[in-house]
Amino acid sequence: MATQSLYRRYRPRRFSELRGQEHVVRALRNAVINNREGQGYLFSGPRGTGKTSSARILAKVLNCTNAIDGEPCCECDSCIAVEAGNSYDVHELDAASNNGVDAMRDLIEKASLSSPGRHKVYILDEVHMLSKGAEAALLKTLEEPPPHVVFVLATTDPQKVSATIRSRVQHLEFHLLPMDELEQHVRWVAADAGLTVSEEALQAVLTQGGGSARDTLSALELVSASGGDMPDTLAYDEFIEAFIAHDPGQALAALAFAVQQGRDPRTLAQDIVRYLRDCFLSLMAPELVQLPDQRAAQVADQAMRMGAAAIVRSMEKMGEILVEMRHAPDPRLLLDVALVQLTHEAAGNDMRRQRHGRAVVTPRAT
Ligand SMILES: [Zn+2]
Structure with a gap:
């Protein structure tokens, strides 16, 4: 197809x-x-x-x-x-x-x-x-x-x-589609077109689509072309986990892998920002998160562990990088540097770690 x-x-x-x-x-x-x-x-x-x-x-x-x-x-x-x-x-x-x-x-x-x-x-x-x-x-x-x-x-x-x-x-x-409505639509399309898509892949497709019918169906197309399983490129958790663990090596490896899979650094940066935004919303206004339930729970868990302050700083940093990338001869390099900084900065000084590794946000006067 x-x-x-x-x-x-x-x-x-x-x-x-x-x-x-x-x-x-x-x-x-x-x-x-x-x-x-x-x-x-x-x-x-x-x-x-x-x-x-x-x-x-x-x-x-x-x-x-x-x-x-x-x-x-x-x-x-x-x-x-x-x-x-x-x-x-x-x-x-x-x-x-x-x-x-x-x-x-x-x-x-x-x-x-x-x-x-x-x-x-x-x-x-x-x-x-x-x-x-x-x-x-x-x-x-x-x-x-x-x-x-x-x-x-x-x-x-x-x-x-x-x-x-x-x-x-x-x-x-025009508005983005509510997630349950989009999920219904995607399930119907997949069945009608005779596509075999794993449940995990379907959830990834909905996440990737972010409420846009066109983007969701494009993601479905990509998944079905790769045999109905979730392509590794759709996983952004790696970046967030790297921020949480303050592990620059993990972030750079995730970037290298994504680029190797054919991802464009700019699109990737945009996707990371979108992911961070979902994390932020899940802490501040969970009802606005446009994700399937199972995925929303995973994002909420990551958001709790990362903490609101670190999420906001990361969003700001990535926003700056996106602007700089427009004119950069080597956007990949900018993203490399940003990821290294973020894995350090995400450590922040406004989070205390509890025994279970959950980050606790304390209000900051900025
Ligand atoms: Zn007519």
């Missing part, structure tokens, strides 16, 4: 198949049912939560010849064309790669050529990456959109979208 295909194969085709975004679905379906769809939408939310899928479903239902109850039929010529990605009514532009004024001008010219009775839907992904000039061109069109044209702007970072653009569009926020 080709990589990345699971997500495409199980991509939602109707609003009712979109998971965990009930508020968005309700707003869009009601608008369609009452013929009151907006001409500009901003879909914001973490990657892999269904923003582009929703935009495509909206494009489908607006041009569907048998739309029922705000849902596309997914069978008429128009629906099939949208799904195949060759409909003349849907145009997608990735602002991250086509952020120039020319691309935007081209798109706007197309937008003004409307075909009667059809809705033209323009999907602009990662709209916060548009150049200033392109943004100005878009803004002009959003102020006076041609009839039957709908703009769907998608972004992972709504704060970076200019306030003027935000004021011209209806903002709908």
